[in-house]
Amino acid sequence: MSWNSVCKKDDLISGTGLCALHNGEQVAIFYLGSTDQVFAVSNFDPKGEANVMSRGLIGSAGEEIFVASPLYKERYNLETGACLDSEELSLKTFGIRIENGEVQLAA
Amino acid sequence: MSKPTSSKQRIVVVGNGMVGHKFIDSVLAQAGVNGAEVITFSEEPRLAYDRVYLSSYFTGATADDLMLTSAEYYTENGINFVVNDKVVELNTEENYVVTASGRKEGYDKLVLATGSFPFVPPIPGNDQEHCLVYRTIEDLEAISASSKQSKVGVVVGGGLLGLEAASALKNAGLKTHVVEFAPRLMAVQLDDGGGKLLRRKIEDLGVEVHTEKATSEIVAGEECRYRMNFADGSFLETDMILFSAGIRPQDELARQFDLEIGERGGIVVNNNCQTNVENVYAIGECALWEGRIYGLVAPGYTMAKVAASHIFGGEEQFTGADMSTKLKLMGVDVASIGDAHGNTPGAQSYTYNDEVGQVYKRLIVSEDGKKLLGAVLVGDVEAYGGLLQLKLNDMDLPGNPEGLILPAGDGEAAAGLGVDALPDSAVICSCYDVTKGQLKEAVAGGATDMGMIKAETEASTGCGGCAALTKQVVDAELANLGYEVKTDLCEHFEYSRVQLADIVRVKKIKTFDELLVSHGKGHGCEICKPVGASILASFWNDYILKDEHIGLQDTNDIFLGNMQKDGTYSIVPRVPGGEITPEKLIVLGQVAKDFKLYTKVTGGQRIDLFGAQLHELPTIWKILVDAGFETGHAYGKSLRTVKSCVGSTWCRYGVDDSVGLAIEVEDRYKGLRSPHKIKFAVSGCTRECAEAQSKDVGIIATETGWNLYVCGNGGMRPRHTDLLATDLDKDTLIKYIDRFLMFYVRTADRLQRTSVWLENLEGGIEYLKQVVCEDSLGLAEELESEMSNVIGTYQCEWKTTIEDPEKLKRFSHFINSDETDSNLAYVAERGQRRPAFKEERIAAVELVD
Numbered sequence: 008m009s010w011n012s013v014c015k016k017d018d019l020i021s022g023t024g025l026c027a028l029h030n031g032e033q034v035a036i037f038y039l040g041s042t043d044q045v046f047a048v049s050n051f052d053p054k055g056e057a058n059v060m061s062r063g064l065i066g067s068a069g070e071e072i073f074v075a076s077p078l079y080k081e082r083y084n085l086e087t088g089a090c091l092d093s094e095e096l097s098l099k100t101f102g103i104r105i106e107n108g109e110v111q112l113a114a
Numbered sequence: 115m116s117k118p119t120s121s122k123q124r125i126v127v128v129g130n131g132m133v134g135h136k137f138i139d140s141v142l143a144q145a146g147v148n149g150a151e152v153i154t155f156s157e158e159p160r161l162a163y164d165r166v167y168l169s170s171y172f173t174g175a176t177a178d179d180l181m182l183t184s185a186e187y188y189t190e191n192g193i194n195f196v197v198n199d200k201v202v203e204l205n206t207e208e209n210y211v212v213t214a215s216g217r218k219e220g221y222d223k224l225v226l227a228t229g230s231f232p233f234v235p236p237i238p239g240n241d242q243e244h245c246l247v248y249r250t251i252e253d254l255e256a257i258s259a260s261s262k263q264s265k266v267g268v269v270v271g272g273g274l275l276g277l278e279a280a281s282a283l284k285n286a287g288l289k290t291h292v293v294e295f296a297p298r299l300m301a302v303q304l305d306d307g308g309g310k311l312l313r314r315k316i317e318d319l320g321v322e323v324h325t326e327k328a329t330s331e332i333v334a335g336e337e338c339r340y341r342m343n344f345a346d347g348s349f350l351e352t353d354m355i356l357f358s359a360g361i362r363p364q365d366e367l368a369r370q371f372d373l374e375i376g377e378r379g380g381i382v383v384n385n386n387c388q389t390n391v392e393n394v395y396a397i398g399e400c401a402l403w404e405g406r407i408y409g410l411v412a413p414g415y416t417m418a419k420v421a422a423s424h425i426f427g428g429e430e431q432f433t434g435a436d437m438s439t440k441l442k443l444m445g446v447d448v449a450s451i452g453d454a455h456g457n458t459p460g461a462q463s464y465t466y467n468d469e470v471g472q473v474y475k476r477l478i479v480s481e482d483g484k485k486l487l488g489a490v491l492v493g494d495v496e497a498y499g500g501l502l503q504l505k506l507n508d509m510d511l512p513g514n515p516e517g518l519i520l521p522a523g524d525g526e527a528a529a530g531l532g533v534d535a536l537p538d539s540a541v542i543c544s545c546y547d548v549t550k551g552q553l554k555e556a557v558a559g560g561a562t563d564m565g566m567i568k569a570e571t572e573a574s575t576g577c578g579g580c581a582a583l584t585k586q587v588v589d590a591e592l593a594n595l596g597y598e599v600k601t602d603l604c605e606h607f608e609y610s611r612v613q614l615a616d617i618v619r620v621k622k623i624k625t626f627d628e629l630l631v632s633h634g635k636g637h638g639c640e641i642c643k644p645v646g647a648s649i650l651a652s653f654w655n656d657y658i659l660k661d662e663h664i665g666l667q668d669t670n671d672i673f674l675g676n677m678q679k680d681g682t683y684s685i686v687p688r689v690p691g692g693e694i695t696p697e698k699l700i701v702l703g704q705v706a707k708d709f710k711l712y713t714k715v716t717g718g719q720r721i722d723l724f725g726a727q728l729h730e731l732p733t734i735w736k737i738l739v740d741a742g743f744e745t746g747h748a749y750g751k752s753l754r755t756v757k758s759c760v761g762s763t764w765c766r767y768g769v770d771d772s773v774g775l776a777i778e779v780e781d782r783y784k785g786l787r788s789p790h791k792i793k794f795a796v797s798g799c800t801r802e803c804a805e806a807q808s809k810d811v812g813i814i815a816t817e818t819g820w821n822l823y824v825c826g827n828g829g830m831r832p833r834h835t836d837l838l839a840t841d842l843d844k845d846t847l848i849k850y851i852d853r854f855l856m857f858y859v860r861t862a863d864r865l866q867r868t869s870v871w872l873e874n875l876e877g878g879i880e881y882l883k884q885v886v887c888e889d890s891l892g893l894a895e896e897l898e899s900e901m902s903n904v905i906g907t908y909q910c911e912w913k914t915t916i917e918d919p920e921k922l923k924r925f926s927h928f929i930n931s932d933e934t935d936s937n938l939a940y941v942a943e944r945g946q947r948r949p950a951f952k953e954e955r956i957a958a959v960e961l962v963d
Contacts, residue, residue, distance in 0.1 A: 014929040022665020023672075025924065028931040036929075041627075041637065051937075056952070057681035058927075058935050064668060066639030068605065075640040077669035077677055082640070 010104065010111035019045070019110065024074065026050045026061035029112045034101050035061035036110060037074060037085060044072070046085035047101035047112055052076045054096060123425065126211055126221040127154040128201045128367065133398030133414035134227035135162035135183050140422035142191055149426070152193050153219060155211075157200035158250060161185065166411055171254045172282040174951065180251070204371040206391045223393050223425050226368060226381060227418070230361035230399035230409070235270070239332030244339060244354040248279040257356065261286040264353030266338050268292075270329065272299040276358035277443045280321055283356065284444070291322045291350060293342070295359075298325060303439060303450035307467055308490040311474040315446045315493070324350065363400045363407055376402040385431040387421040395421040408435055412544065436506060440491075440498045449495040452488035452505050453478050461487055466519045468493075475519035477501070484510055491519075499583050507540050533586045542587055543573040543580045550587055557591040564588065603864065604641040607634040611789065611864040615649045619860070624654060625662045644668040645864050648751055651787035652859045653900065655907040657914055659921055670749030673925070674911055675731060678724060680938055680949045683731060685711070685723040686748035687738050688784060691758045691776030691796075692719025701741040705734055712946045718755030718793065720746060725947070727934055729926045735912045744784070744910040751865070752787045753794070756780035757805070761798030761815070770815030772798035775844070779813075779851065785908045786855065786901075789862040789871075807835045810868040811851060816840075820847045824854055824882070827869035836872065836879040839887050849898065853886045856897040 013027035013036070021040025026033055033050035050058045055078030063074040065085070073082040073091055082091040083098045090096035102113025125141065127134050134154060141150055156162075163180040171180065188195050196217070203212035210220045232247040234240055244260045247253055257279075261267065267283040269276050272294030284290045292299070298309030299316070313323050328345040335341040338351040363380040365373075374382040374390040380402025387395045387403075398414035399407060408414065413435035423430040440449040456463055460481030467474050473493035480487055486504045491497060497518055504511065512518070536542075538551030548571045556570040564581075567573060567588055574581040601610040609617065614629070623629050626646040630638055638646070647666035651658060658667055659674075670676045675683030687702070702721050706713045709730055711723035726734055735745075747753065756779050759765065761772030776796040786792070795806035796813045806812030812823035812835050819841035826835035839850055862871040875881060884890035915921050927935050939955055940947040942962045 018923070018929055020661055020664055020924075023924075025929045026927060028928045028933060033928075033935075039637065055679065055681075057679065058937050059677070059681040062669065062672060062677070062681075064640045064643055064672075065637070065665070066606075066643060067637035068639065069636075072637065073639075077672075078679065078681075080640060 008102065009114040010102075010106065011114045012106075012109040012111050014110050016105050016108050016110055022065060024061040024063065024065070026058070027110075027112065029101070030114065033058050034112060035063075035074070036103065036112075037061075037065050039065065039072060045103050045105060045110065046072070046074075047103035048074070048083065048085060048088055049099040049101075051098075052078055053098070054079050054081055054093075060098065122149070122151050123222045124151045124220065125153075125223045125225060125425065126219055127152065127225045127227060128211065129227040129229055129364075129398075129400075130154045130156035130158075130162050130195065130197070131227060131229045131398065132162055132165060132182065132411055133229070133418050134225070136415045137225055137227060137397060137418035137422055138188075138193055140419045141425070142193075144422050144426045144428065147191050154188075154193065154195045155199055155201050155213060156195070156197045157214075158252070159198050160251070161188070161195060161197065163251065165249070168248070168251075168254065169278045169282050171251070172258070172285050174953075176953075177251050201367060204367055204373075206371065206373070206394055209393070221393075223395065225421060226389075226394065226396040226400055227398050228364040228367065228400045230363050230407075232357060233360045233362045234357045235329065235359055237329050237332060239340075240355075240357070242332065242340070245332065245357065246354065247357050248275060248282075254282075257282065257354075258286070260354045261288055264288060264339070266291070266352045267354045267356065268342065268350060268352040269356045269358055271358035271360065272296070272323065272325070273302065273358065273360065274300060274439070274441070274443070276356075277316070279356050279358045280316075281444045284319070284321055288354075289322075290320075291324060291352065292316075293327050293329065293350065294323070294325045295328055296325065299323065300448065300450075303454060303490075304448070304492070305455055305476060305490050307465065307474050307476060308448070308450075308454075308492045311467075311472060311492045312443075312446060312448060315472060316444060319444055321444070361399060361407075361409055363402065365400055368396065368400075376405065380407050383417075383432075385420075385433060386424040387417050387432055388424070395424075397421050403432060404434065406434075408437070410435075410437060410439070413437075436502075438502055438505070440495055447491070447493060447495040449491040449498040450489070451498070451502055452486070454488045454490045456488070458487050464516045464519060466516075466521075468521075473521075477515055477519055479511060479515060483515070486511055486515075489519075499580065503536055503540050507537050509535070509537070533583070533590050536587075542584055543571075546572040548573040548584075553584065553587045554591050557588055558595065561588075562592060562597060603645060604639055606630065606636045606638050606642050609633065611645055611649070612861055614645065615652070615860055618649050619653050624650065624656075626650065626666050627662065638666075640668070641864070644671075644751075647671070648787050648789065652904070655785070655787075655904050657909060658911060659915060673728060673731065674745060674749060674915065675726070676749050678949070681935065682725045682727050682938065682949075684748070685726055685731070685734060685738075686716065686720055686746040687743035688746040688780070689720040689755075690780040690784075691756055691773050693758075693773055693777060698741060698743065701737070701743075705737055709734060710947060712948055716748075716755075719757050720755060722748070725940075725949075727927065727938070729934065732916050732922050732925050736916050739910070739913050739916060745912040747785065747911075750787060751790050752785065753780070753783045753792045756794040756796060757809070758796045759798050759801075759803035761796075765798060767801060768798035768815070769817055770798055770820070772796040772804065772813075772815060775813065775815075775820075776804075779848070782848070782905060783851075783855065785911075786859075786904050788855070788859050790865050790867045792855070792868070808832065809835065811854070813847065819843055822847055822850055825868040825872040825879075827867050831869075833869040836882075838879070838883060849894075850886050852901040853894055853897045854882075856900050857882075857885060857893070860897075 019038035024035050024037040034047050035050040037046045050060045052059050059077050063077045065074045072085045075082045088098040088100040104111050162182045199213045199215050201211045202214050212218045232249050246256050267288040268291045269280045270293050272292045280290050280292050299312050329342050330345050331343050333341050335351040339353040342350045365381050368381045369375050381396035381400055383396050383401045383403055387397050389396050397417035417432050420430045420432045438451040456478045461478050464477040476490045478488040489501050536550050540550045542550055561567045561570045574584045602608050643666040706723050711725050714722050716722050756776040758772045758776035762768030762770050792810045794811045795804040795809045797804040797806045798815050806814055807823055808826045808828045814821045821840045822838045823835035824838045827833045939950040940962050941950045947962050
């Protein structure tokens with residue numbers, strides 16, 4: 008698997024997201040400082056039909072870490088992309104890792 | 115011809131409308147996926163869709179949005195289906211049907227769900243190109259096409275469907291008329307008084323209503339395409355005509371092949387929904403039960419369930435249905451229960467008719483005055499749920515039935531019906547047939563909040579009309595069982611917002627992480643994070659985009675702008691008191707022009723610029739801040755605006771300087787974050803042009819000082835303010851407002867406006883007066899000092915942000931590219947641009963940059 012660096016780890020702020028352009032796709036990247044985890048999902052909100060997911064709020068429901076859409080607040084599991092509030096909705100997920108201070112997405 | 119292939123029953127369903135589909139779902143529910151071999155035919159090109167919400171097609175819903183099922187769903191569940199093929203022949207001796215395409219199918223059980231067709235009165239000229247009906251999606255497509263070539267439209271028929279059709283024409287921009295044969299609108303459901311008020315309200319909306327008109331012919335028009343000549347010699351010109359003069363059962367097939375038909379049409383069925391042929395059933399609008407056709411979906415659904423039950427050996431019976439209805443027609447609330455016309459011998463009535471407020475309510479009661487027989491409600495249908503329960507459960511009326519329809523006086527609750535009075539058999543949710551008894555059982559079984567109740571019983575998951583009543587039943591039952599009603603904010607904190615606010619204030623907690631570690635668990639969520647952010651800001655007033663606070667901020671706060679539906683933002687600079695210099699106005703105009711921002715004046719006397727992309731925000735705000743503007747906090751749960759009238763400086767009637775005071779208080783409280791948004795207004799005299807009595811804080815000048823009003827609201831549930839204090843000098847006024855606001859910040863629930871907060875405050879306005887004006891809790895000094903801390907630490911968040919290059923990094927669409935969001939598309943409208951609708955993107959309407 009090859010990896011594509013999109014930004015520095017220092018660009019990430021705990022508990023927030025940002026958006027990267029990756030192979031022509033908009034990818035929302037989130038960082039949870041308390042557990043030092045990163046997540047990557049599609050930036051397109053399938054319900055609101057706008058590229059905004061990176062601007063959503065992240066949180067937990069039981070053991071699941073989620074991002075809530077900034078438009079209509081549906082929650083999506085950041086590891087699986089599954090929507091917690093509707094079986095019909097989901098987000099594409101991307102492989103992501105931090106290597107030498109670089110945030111990398113699976114190409 | 116295909117033959118039954120197994121011991122499974124083979125069921126043919128003729129018609130795949132709402133009721134036919136419901137029948138199939140009932141079969142799946144009763145017998146499971148492999149319990150029967152089912153095949154359904156539809157003459158329409160698509161499977162079942164929602165005809166109840168048909169009119170939403172004109173407000174943007176697509177045929178897909180209306181679908182109730184799909185080919186995938188039927189395939190997955192083993193249901194065979196054929197669309198675009200009408201059943202034309204029926205043999206009840208040899209048990210088979212034949213379709214228009216020649217397909218022949220045998221059955222063990224046949225279910226006719228053929229529905230109805232619109233009745234078109236036999237008027238000469240009724241078959242012309244722009245004479246249409248309103249029933250199927252194809253009809254809607256034809257109406258939509260015709261309305262594009264028309265300026266004037268007439269709906270023939272002022273019933274429920276006719277008025278919906280009229281609403282559709284009006285939404286399409288046509289001058290709309292309704293022509294009704296009867297002397298009033300909705301003649302079946304409403305009495306004279308109700309019909310009169312409905313007419314007045316609809317005419318106020320610009321729809322012309324013509325009653326007692328019988329159309330004699332439709333001929334070529336002079337001004338418009340057609341002219342309708344009426345029997346009384348008058349006429350009306352129109353470009354298109356929509357017939358909505360009632361429905362007729364679609365019983366053609368049954369009629370041709372010798373099933374028993376009623377005198378005026380309809381396939382005769384018994385309590386099992388069987389026709390005169392034992393293995394043939396009829397359900398929905400084509401079925402005639404005890405001489406009645408039921409033209410509503412709920413009875414059709416009941417018939418579907420009954421037929422399925424009978425086929426599989428169940429015992430459900432159809433024993434008639436309640437035809438009470440509650441609906442909104444062109445924004446007008448209308449409801450009708452039971453015997454709305456008082457046709458029952460000896461019936462008496464109570465009438466409340468408020469011509470000023472445009473509310474009409476009438477109760478029909480039995481001869482002895484003990485039972486409710488029916489009701490008509492127009493303009494205010496809040497009483498519907500309670501009245502319907504009285505009627506359906508045949509309960510005794512209270513001692514003063516008029517209290518059920520009279521408006522509540524000041525400070526007292528409307529005389530309603532306590533949920534405790536309802537019998538366990540009372541149906542609370544009629545969409546899913548959930549009774550009070552079932553709700554109580556669910557509560558006893560551990561379902562203690564609405565989410566669990568919905569999952570357990572399905573109550574209030576249909577139309578949602580019973581949500582309030584369901585919650586009341588659940589809360590009452592919880593109280594009966596001795597439960598403490600849970601006020602936990604969310605799964606991460608076992609505290610209410612008020613308790614968390616106390617913890618933060620008393621323990622001087624400065625960050626959310628600190629609060630989560632010491633008093634919560636997990637990682638927080640979209641509920642508790644913004645609440646935490648708001649509480650921290652209310653007491654410590656830190657810059658909200660600091661690293662430790664930024665992840666807590668909700669959609670709008672996190673980029674200091676209101677996110678619009680396409681992900682762009684709106685920009686609203688503060689314009690204190692609504693006073694603005696020409697120079698500043700020009701700056702706003704120039705910015706809007708340069709960045710192509712859609713511009714609109716707000717209700718709070720400022721200017722809203724829409725459509726700024728994330729990366730443009732800092733550039734725009736730099737220009738605005740340089741010109742002397744500050745952030746307007748339109749994105750925050752915080753002080754929004756202080757509206758004012760022009761006051762004594764210009765107005766001939768003004769008694770004090772309302773603009774000056776408005777600017778002063780707006781500057782004082784700007785940046786105060788609170789449980790919900792806060793709006794003020796200041797009027798310079800009792801004419802009250804600033805509408806201060808609808809605000810959270812209203813100030814009105816009198817000859818003898820300022821009067822202070824609090825806890826009003828516009829919006830979803832309007833509330834007039836209560837008078838807190840009169841004849842105040844300015845220093846006392848400010849002191850009282852300081853105390854009032856901080857007391858609200860400390861004690862209100864999450865997202866609770868001051869109006870609801872006051873309604874829930876024990877002791878109400880009298881108690882609030884004691885706390886604020888008489889300092890009964892000894893808190894005054896503390897509250898004032900907390901407010902002075904907020905005022906002393908104010909900063910313009912946008913000014914701080916544009917001066918910090920680290921913070922500005924986040925204001926770009928991509929972290930690794932200067933490209934912008936390629937998904938944005940705009941069209942021009944009235945000289946500005948707006949986001950393109952989905953249909954416009956698909957239809958390639960001319961987009962603009």
